[in-house]
Amino acid sequence: MNQVDKFTIRVYGIVINNKKEVLLTDEFRLGMRMTKFPGGGLEFGEGTVECLRREFREETGQEINIQRHYYTTDFFQQTLHLPVPLQIISIYYLAGLERPEKLTTTDKKFDFEDVDGAQTFRWEKLATLKAGEFTSPIDKVVLKMLQEEYRD
Numbered sequence: 001m002n003q004v005d006k007f008t009i010r011v012y013g014i015v016i017n018n019k020k021e022v023l024l025t026d027e028f029r030l031g032m033r034m035t036k037f038p039g040g041g042l043e044f045g046e047g048t049v050e051c052l053r054r055e056f057r058e059e060t061g062q063e064i065n066i067q068r069h070y071y072t073t074d075f076f077q078q079t080l081h082l083p084v085p086l087q088i089i090s091i092y093y094l095a096g097l098e099r100p101e102k103l104t105t106t107d108k109k110f111d112f113e114d115v116d117g118a119q120t121f122r123w124e125k126l127a128t129l130k131a132g133e134f135t136s137p138i139d140k141v142v143l144k145m146l147q148e149e150y151r152d
Helices: 048-060 137-149
Strands: 007-015 021-029 032-036 039-041 064-072 087-097 119-125
Touching: 007 021, 007 048, 007 064, 007 137, 039 048, 048 064, 048 087, 064 137, 087 137
Parallel strands: 007 087
Antiparallel strands: 007 039, 021 032, 021 119, 064 087
16 A cells, blocks of 8 residues: 555535535536535635535536535545545535525436536435445545534
């Protein structure tokens, strides 16, 4: 196993609608299907909020309202699917879409052809969402936190 001597910073938005559904993105990247919260990688020269705004503009075509910081990874997590291992630091914000009714979503998981960069969005009920839906172990931790906080 290669030694981990570099890290990547990822920034994600947690969008919860008035029906207590959370926005997920299904993607085909690195030759595999993955489910995660919307967001992506921090680029040199940008702050975390700026990164999240850029990612949402790129992925959804929308601006977001960032409500507050929610969670930053507090344990070691190595990348699972890259040839050179990196430590992942993930930062999550609670956010809202400016025009959620304009976002194209689907009810079907992986509602696309498996080509690199394919992506769809869907809403899932927070109360019944299972950790196994997520590709990232960090997202699974965040889901548990959200379910405890947003319990009926």
